[in-house]
Amino acid sequence: MKNIILLAPPAAGKGTLAKLLEQNFGYISLSTGDILRAKAKTDEELSNKLKTGMLIDDQTVFASLSTVLEQIDKPYILDGFPRTVKQAVMYDELLNNLNKDLGIVIYLNVNKETLLQRVTTRIVCPKCKRSYSTVNKELLPKKENICDDCNTELVVREDDKEEVFEKRFQEYLEKTLPLIDYYEQKGKLTKIDAISSNETFKQVSSLIK
Ligand SMILES: [Zn+2]
Known part of the structure; x- marks a missing residue:
């Protein structure tokens, strides 16, 4: 199984895809938040920084x-990381030092109108974070308004409010597009038109072996 970097605009289905990969292939999702919290258990200085909401530098x-x-x-x-081209370069160096392979970079391509429609019809489980839709048949919960996995x-x-989405989408354009270019130039990027979550999962499944 290849490691995966997931790049996508907000609401493109990253969470759903990650969950399917975890359940079907034993993947682990890593976000910088999780990584820092794990380290903070044995690092008091870092633990204090996290508690006070201080910005954590790239080195840490x-x-x-x-x-x-x-x-x-x-x-x-890797979900939400690297965030910048600088981090992507540092990540390449780290993998080199650890003698590990980057794997594949998957870009979930969805147009803005579709995303906005998804955002405004999305409901999520506050406990396990699984997301559902109130209109998309593939993503309806089995029982109305109740999580299939944890009830x-x-x-x-x-x-998921429209104004918040607009802001996050702008941020995505500024930050993520340079990363997409970076990985495309390295020949590492696979672009998937993420229209249906089942179809996306099928395509990704064939790429990771
Ligand atoms: Zn749940």
Whole structure:
């Protein structure tokens, strides 16, 4: 199984795809938040920084990531990382040092109108974070407004308001597009038109072996 970097605009279905990869192939999702929190358990200084919401510098992020990657024995998905081209370059160096392979970079391509429509019809499980739709048949919960996996009542996320989406989409254009170019130039990028989550999962499944 190849490691995966997931790049996508907000609401493109990253969470759903990651969940399917975890359940079907034993992937682990890694976000910088998770990585830093794991390190903070044995690092008091970092723990204090996280508690006060201080910005964590790249050096600390990479030191923590390095520790995690040295120990990991499963394929992993990086979600929301790297965030910048600078981090992507540092990540290449880290993999080089650890003698590990980058794997594949998957870009979930969805147009803005579709995303906005998805966002405004999305409901999520506050407990396990699985997301559902109130209109898309593939993503309807089995019981109305109840999570299939953990029986928790589903909610609308604060992030899923139209104004918030506009802001996140602008941020995505500024930050993620340069990363997409970076990986495309290296010949590492696979672009998938992420229209249906089942179809996306099928395509990704054939790429990771
Ligand atoms: Zn749930």
